[in-house]
Amino acid sequence: MAGPGENLHPELRGLKGLNQQAEDKNQHVDKEGGLSGGERDMAPVTGNSIHRSGSRPQLDLSKAEIQGNFEERDPTILLPNQSDDISHLALDIGGSLIKLVYFSRHEDQSVDDKRKRSMKQRLGLSNGNRRSYPVLGGRLHFVKFETSKINECLDFIHSKQLHRGACKDLPHWHSDSANENAVIKATGGGAYKFADLFKERLGVSLDKEDEMDCLVAGANFLLKAIRHEAFTHMEGKKEFVQLDHNELFPYLLVNIGSGVSMIKVDGDGKFQRVSGTNVGGGTYWGLGRLLTKCNSFDELLELSQKGDNGTIDMLVGDIYGGMDYSKIGLSASTIASSFGKTISVNKELKDYRPEDISLSLLRMISYNIGQISYLNALRFGLKRIFFGGFFIRGHAYTMDTISFAVQFWSKGEAQAMFLRHEGFLGALGAFMSYEKHGLDDLLAHQLVERFPMGAPYTGGKVHGPPLGDLNEKISWMEKFLQKRTEITAPVPMAPPGTTGLGGFEVPLSKGETLRSDASALNVGVLHLVPTLEVFPLLADPKTYEPNTIDLSDHSELEYWFTVLSEHLADLVDKAVASEGGTDDAKRRGNAFARAFSAHLRRLMEEPTAYGKLGLANLLELREECLREFQFFDAYRSIKQRENEASLAVLPDLLLELDSMNEEARLLTLIEGVLAANIFDWGSRACVDLYHKGTIIEIYRMSRNKMQRPWRVDDFDVFRERMLGSGDERPLPHKRALLFVDNSGADVVLGMLPLARELLRRGTEVVLVANSLPALNDVTAMELPDIVAEAAKHCDILRRAAEAGGLIVDAMIDSADGSKERSCFVPLMVVENGCGSPCIDLRQVSSELAAAAKDADLVILEGMGRALHTNFNAKFKCDALKLAMVKNQRLAEKLIKGNIYDCVCRYEPSH
Ligand SMILES: Nc1ncnc2c1ncn2[C@@H]1O[C@H](COP(=O)(O)OP(=O)(O)O)[C@@H](O)[C@H]1O
Ligand SMILES: CC(C)(COP(=O)(O)O)[C@@H](O)C(=O)NCCC(=O)O
Numbered sequence: 024m025a026g027p028g029e030n031l032h033p034e035l036r037g038l039k040g041l042n043q044q045a046e047d048k049n050q051h052v053d054k055e056g057g058l059s060g061g062e063r064d065m066a067p068v069t070g071n072s073i074h075r076s077g078s079r080p081q082l083d084l085s086k087a088e089i090q091g092n093f094e095e096r097d098p099t100i101l102l103p104n105q106s107d108d109i110s111h112l113a114l115d116i117g118g119s120l121i122k123l124v125y126f127s128r129h130e131d132q133s134v135d136d137k138r139k140r141s142m143k144q145r146l147g148l149s150n151g152n153r154r155s156y157p158v159l160g161g162r163l164h165f166v167k168f169e170t171s172k173i174n175e176c177l178d179f180i181h182s183k184q185l186h187r188g189a190c191k192d193l194p195h196w197h198s199d200s201a202n203e204n205a206v207i208k209a210t211g212g213g214a215y216k217f218a219d220l221f222k223e224r225l226g227v228s229l230d231k232e233d234e235m236d237c238l239v240a241g242a243n244f245l246l247k248a249i250r251h252e253a254f255t256h257m258e259g260k261k262e263f264v265q266l267d268h269n270e271l272f273p274y275l276l277v278n279i280g281s282g283v284s285m286i287k288v289d290g291d292g293k294f295q296r297v298s299g300t301n302v303g304g305g306t307y308w309g310l311g312r313l314l315t316k317c318n319s320f321d322e323l324l325e326l327s328q329k330g331d332n333g334t335i336d337m338l339v340g341d342i343y344g345g346m347d348y349s350k351i352g353l354s355a356s357t358i359a360s361s362f363g364k365t366i367s368v369n370k371e372l373k374d375y376r377p378e379d380i381s382l383s384l385l386r387m388i389s390y391n392i393g394q395i396s397y398l399n400a401l402r403f404g405l406k407r408i409f410f411g412g413f414f415i416r417g418h419a420y421t422m423d424t425i426s427f428a429v430q431f432w433s434k435g436e437a438q439a440m441f442l443r444h445e446g447f448l449g450a451l452g453a454f455m456s457y458e459k460h461g462l463d464d465l466l467a468h469q470l471v472e473r474f475p476m477g478a479p480y481t482g483g484k485v486h487g488p489p490l491g492d493l494n495e496k497i498s499w500m501e502k503f504l505q506k507r508t509e510i511t512a513p514v515p516m517a518p519p520g521t522t523g524l525g526g527f528e529v530p531l532s533k534g535e536t537l538r539s540d541a542s543a544l545n546v547g548v549l550h551l552v553p554t555l556e557v558f559p560l561l562a563d564p565k566t567y568e569p570n571t572i573d574l575s576d577h578s579e580l581e582y583w584f585t586v587l588s589e590h591l592a593d594l595v596d597k598a599v600a601s602e603g604g605t606d607d608a609k610r611r612g613n614a615f616a617r618a619f620s621a622h623l624r625r626l627m628e629e630p631t632a633y634g635k636l637g638l639a640n641l642l643e644l645r646e647e648c649l650r651e652f653q654f655f656d657a658y659r660s661i662k663q664r665e666n667e668a669s670l671a672v673l674p675d676l677l678l679e680l681d682s683m684n685e686e687a688r689l690l691t692l693i694e695g696v697l698a699a700n701i702f703d704w705g706s707r708a709c710v711d712l713y714h715k716g717t718i719i720e721i722y723r724m725s726r727n728k729m730q731r732p733w734r735v736d737d738f739d740v741f742r743e744r745m746l747g748s749g750d751e752r753p754l755p756h757k758r759a760l761l762f763v764d765n766s767g768a769d770v771v772l773g774m775l776p777l778a779r780e781l782l783r784r785g786t787e788v789v790l791v792a793n794s795l796p797a798l799n800d801v802t803a804m805e806l807p808d809i810v811a812e813a814a815k816h817c818d819i820l821r822r823a824a825e826a827g828g829l830i831v832d833a834m835i836d837s838a839d840g841s842k843e844r845s846c847f848v849p850l851m852v853v854e855n856g857c858g859s860p861c862i863d864l865r866q867v868s869s870e871l872a873a874a875a876k877d878a879d880l881v882i883l884e885g886m887g888r889a890l891h892t893n894f895n896a897k898f899k900c901d902a903l904k905l906a907m908v909k910n911q912r913l914a915e916k917l918i919k920g921n922i923y924d925c926v927c928r929y930e931p932s933h
């Protein structure tokens with residue numbers, strides 16, 4: 024998989040920047056640390072392996088130009104220079120739209136550093152990929168075109184060479200063959216209708232797959248493989264549904280495309296098309312166009328948002344003189360007859376507002392489909408109905424109307440659910456029908472969804488990945504943003520509290536604006552990382568929820584929005600300085616700030632736009648955005664300086680610890696971890712604090728304030744497990760996984776001494792660190808050098824590091840020339856598979872999963888890993904969660920305490 028470094032200009036890679044002197048002259052810590060010694064190569068940033076996204080730039084915008092009128096609402100942007108190592112393409116060519124799903128692979132170029140080699144050896148991992156066939160990392164992209172503009176689609180396929188080497192049942196990476204026998208999987212009527220055109224224009228044959236087969240395969244894949252794919256939508260409120268895979272079947276699948284298919288699904292490949300209706304998406308768009316003269320589907324939909332169907336529809340009250348027909352349960356505002364009022368002889372089409380017509384039509388069709396769906400669910404006793412197809416278009420009013428019809432007629436017995444990849448079911452199904460590519464049994468933890476830089480912006484059909492010239496990408500973005508800075512919500516939501524407009528008759532969600540088509544695809548690129556695994560020590564992966572704070576509470580979202588916005592200027596300064604403060608870095612910094620702010624604004628308007636949103640997702644998005652603008656380690660010099668300053672005082676600390684008895688030492692060690700967790704450049708309050716003293720001064724101050732009891736204080740139970748009570752001496756843990764957090768004092772003066780204590784007691788220690796940088800968190804790549812430096816002052820660490828293969832050179836040569844490990848308990852380092860300050864334990868690196876197999880103690884450290892995520896996580900083994908709370912609101916909310924309070928939560932296994 025691609026690493027963050029490899030698309031980088033050589034000058035930006037590697038060690039550059041390490042020798043930079045203090046970049047921020049205002050930072051007292053930096054200036055007066057006195058120990059910074061910026062010349063030393065303490066924690067070199069070498070190439071990096073990557074697990075999650077690779078953060079490969081998404082778009083090649085070089086030579087990008089806006090085609091047609093710049094003032095147009097959705098100008099097509101031509102990106103002539105895109106290319107990628109495309110593997111698979113599948114199509115669904117419908118009556119209205121062509122849907123494309125394609126997979127782009129990236130090479131595994133991860134650096135096989137000494138740490139990795141030795142870890143793989145120790146953990147018995149060959150290449151981290153234990154499938155019998157090579158499922159390679161890559162990305163799944165989703166694109167759509169209007170069928171009437173099929174030439175645009177062909178141009179797109181051609182420009183990206185998506186059709187090259189597409190051989191039947193043979194993934195591209197197996198084939199060097201020419202294009203002669205190239206075959207692309209396709210479904211939908213257009214697979215027949217346009218077969219000749221594809222042959223003629225691209226020289227490829229379309230391998231036709233049955234449409235119903237594909238719809239079902241696509242739906243089953245999404246429902247099984249994508250977490251939070253399905254959601255309910257009632258009265259403007261979207262809620263993601265966690266489906267139990269064992270209870271998925273049977274269900275009714277209703278695909279609302281041009282026409283509507285209703286399919287009873289009983290299992291994989293087991294289904295029956297039980298009904299359908301010809302009143303569907305094509306009907307709305309076709310009739311709507313005739314009646315309103317709209318030029319596009321979106322325009323028609325947008326009109327509906329300003330409409331009042333009361334002028335078009337005949338209501339019960341119109342018939343009953345303003346009264347309810349209560350005997351059969353119909354209120355005066357119930358629609359008695361859609362379009363019933365237009366029978367008036369005094370009025371012509373021109374006398375009706377197009378807005379009202381559009382709304383009335385939309386309501387009529389959505390309601391009708393909902394009602395027929397319910398009847399079919401009733402026929403077969405089905406409780407769940409999933410709706411797909413592009414008619415829905417993530418539109419709140421449409422979904423509310425359908426949900427209402429299902430809910431009303433079934434008296435709440437049946438439930439309408441929608442799919443985030445609504446329109447791509449058929450195309451995904453066609454994609455799955457390629458055999459032997461191994462993508463058919465993907466699991467949720469192997470897919471990571473990413474929203475690239477362009478995602479939050481309105482307008483512009485920006486097509487496809489990757490990026491060549493960053494400069495041009497930025498200038499494109501600057502130009503683009505000048506034109507369209509307005510951010511609009513894709514799914515207009517009714518403001519809370521406007522419900523009850525007279526009951527079910529009038530669905531509630533209507534809004535002012537409609538997000539334009541390009542960004543209305545509320546789906547990101549799916550990054551496939553086959554090496555990701557579920558952390559094996561989770562007590563119950565099914566019920567595990569990483570986020571402690573879910574941002575569905577709007578005031579919570581507002582708070583974090585403000586915090587992150589306020590932090591942005593400082594972050595940009597750091598990022599720009601980390602790249603030498605050049606003009607290019609400044610431009611990139613500016614572009615990053617715009618992109619991230621735009622993502623934030625979009626999420627404020629539509630918190631569910633990118634799926635279920637928790638604080639961890641927001642913090643991760645920030646890191647991803649930085650990487651997208653090629654800031655691969657914004658805090659690298661800060662980290663280096665703090666490592667050096669801390670390593671310089673480590674020997675004194677170790678001496679002090681060694682002079683204590685075991686009990687005092689254990690307490691001092693835990694205090695030390697909590698105290699040193701204060702060095703967190705992601706916290707506004709802490710950054711302000713750093714202006715007030717050197718890192719050592721702050722560390723000392725923090726340690727001196729560590730009086731127990733801490734706000735959450737399970738230390739006594741932990742101590743008893745470690746040291747026993749009375750004469751009883753408990754067995755030491757076999758292996759401890761220490762999830763480390765920040766660089767500098769945090770890891771050097773906090774976690775390393777704790778690791779050393781465990782080692783001394785005979786417990787193997789695995790330091791678990793990020794695969795990619797995030798804020799000032801230490802990475803797995805940096806740790807071996809830090810450990811090696813610390814080991815110079817400590818025999819325990821040195822022997823353990825040698826035994827763990829961290830200090831390779833020091834190993835003893837045996838007679839046969841191979842290196843022999845010493846018999847001491849090992850200290851190891853593994854990467855966690857992520858590049859965020861938080862951790863989702865459902866998606867960790869295979870080496871961490873392997874290391875976890877023998878572990879019986881997990882120590883999570885820091886706010887991101889132990890509080891924002893995993894505070895409520897339950898483990899199969901003993902777990903210790905240690906953090907200093909460096910945010911007032913979180914302290915109040917989580918532990919009813921104050922900023923700088925500490926958490927020592929110990930949960931023994933049962
Ligand atoms: N940009 C668009 N252009 C045309 N129709 C659209 C557009 N976006 C959404 N639609 C709606 O989606 C329907 C097509 O849905 P889709 O699932 O693609 O079906 P099909 O396979 O029949 O083309 C259209 O009839 C229309 O109601
Ligand atoms: C990003 C963080 C989770 C990192 O904390 P850590 O895991 O290093 O303890 C933390 O800095 C944070 O929650 N910051 C929020 C912003 C603020 O309080 O200013």
Ligand SMILES: [Mn+2]
Nearest residue numbers: 764765800860
């Ligand atoms: Mn951190």
